[in-house]
Amino acid sequence: MNARPRQSWDPLRLPDLKGRTYLITGANAGLGYFASEQLARAGAHVVMSGRHPNRLHAAHDAIEARVPGASVETLILDVANPGSVRSAAASLKGGVFSRQKLDGVLLNAGIVHTPRRRRITRDGRELVLATNALGHFVLAGELLTTLAKAASGAHTARMVWLGSMSTRMGTYEPKDIQLEKSYAAWKAYVQSKVVVQSLALEANARLREAGVPVDSVLAHPGYSIGGRSPVVAGVNQPSRWKRLRDGMQAPIAQSKQHGAWAPVRALIDSDVTGGEFIGPKFLTRGAPVRVKPSGTSNDPDVRERVWERCEELTGVHWPFAKAARTRR
Template sequence: MITRGPADWDPGALPDLSGRMYLVTGANAGLGYFASEKLAAAGAHVILSGRHPNRLAAAHDALEARVPGASVETLLLDVSNPGSIRAAAASVRGGLFSRSRLDGVLLNAGIVHTPRTRELTRDGRELVFATNALGHFVLAAELLTTLAKSAARREHSRLVWLGSVSTHLGIGEPTDFQLERRYEAWHAYVQSKLVVHALGIEADARLRAADVPVDSVVAHPGYSIGGRTEMVTGVNEPSRWKRLRDGVQPWAQSKKRGADALVRALTDPDVRGGEYWGPKFWTQGRTVRQRPSRWAADRDVRTRVWEECERLTGTEWPFARAARAAR
């Protein structure tokens, strides 16, 4: 099931990322925050994005306090809202941030605790699917040319999609994408992550075919929970009960440790496009390369998933334009 990666990767000693810029979605809490903190500590400029201004401000302040000299900015971005996505992407493309380049995007934001009943976004899409998969499909398309331009200077840029260990739990091929026939909270989450996994691998195949020097990688954090994570004011403040409940789960790890897989997938030059990375023991452990889930490895399934996302979002990735931008 698992293919080992290079054993000398040290998540506590990242390569120097000075001069690089990364966008992290859902950066105001959890995995997104701790990934951002690790990137900033290695010298990268980080755009923290999220949909709540006050929570973003709290994360920004916490990161600056914990990483003296950190170079960070915030960006309002609601990945369930196509208008918000396009406005945020336009801000990045328009050079409104400290640097006019973009070396990578961590597509992290999403819904883990899914609603009990089916909910729709403003544009009529099932909420979990739209947030976890469709929004990032649109965001990646909007930023692809910018990533390709940056790749021309540094050999590659990278998209990292947030997978989940749940995609190996035997749920069938994604077909009822919007769960119109039947909605179950757990199924909504797992199917959305199957779609994300398929999109991440299919994106890389299409990028290679179009000669676009942007890698697409999928990474999962194992079973990373807040009660095992250090307290960060305004970012992670678990109650005593949550600490107790999460503390008796020996197969779990902290969200700070779970972020290691995401950061490695985003920054390690030994990682290749189309790969899948996560904790060695699936729910916890050092980051290694792993085999993708059954459906994500199926080319026909990936094609159907991609075409359905194109149809539902009205978005086609600008592969030809990105290839020209990278020359």
């Protein structure tokens, strides 16, 4: 029997998402905001999360103004704070959001402009790693059974991790995962993304092995910048100088609105399967297509070591067996 042919994907004509619910972390600005807007425009109910209440409410109001009839709500969530992550997850599992099933989560929040000197969180974790990777590892684990419950028939729920094209620009094998021996701002960012990509691919392998009806997918936005993005009051208001400076990078850069195309496709395209990686066609810009992860993040030994180290640092072990039982 021949496999079902894969359909072409048009990021400007998304499928009808009425009845679907998605959680977006870091939804108050940048990629998270534009992903939220695109999903809401397609009819999805979007839970926008972020750590700044005022900015989050501004983003919420912006979507309601720009997308008539949008179904959106907000949730305070600081991915660098394990207590905040668990509180938000509890709300989604059985609190104020209990009437909504959760079809997918976009693990988007993160630090791009990393600090020049090493900083740690309240619980002693290196800040960039905690924000870009560890917090999402905890969140995805806490929401695993909730995601699995949304599966029905051929429909599987999905978690999408935000990788980076920077992981192809050098070998940053995360042996010193918290950069306790040697810290540099660029290294902190790239290594955190190697960790994210390793977690995403290892998660999918473990989910398949356990029979959990949840897909783990990777996406990256290319080189997406604010000065080439639409002006959205309270969300994206670049100065005239930033517009000019970013405009000069037009041949290699794209807007964050277009950068959101890849994670949105990874989250909702029924032809995308667990373990795949979606990114811009021309690496830094373009339509979202299937791409290859860096060799380091796809190395089985690296993936297993990263997973186990994240379990040690967070104290979280994903409930694979419990999540698998939701399908039976």
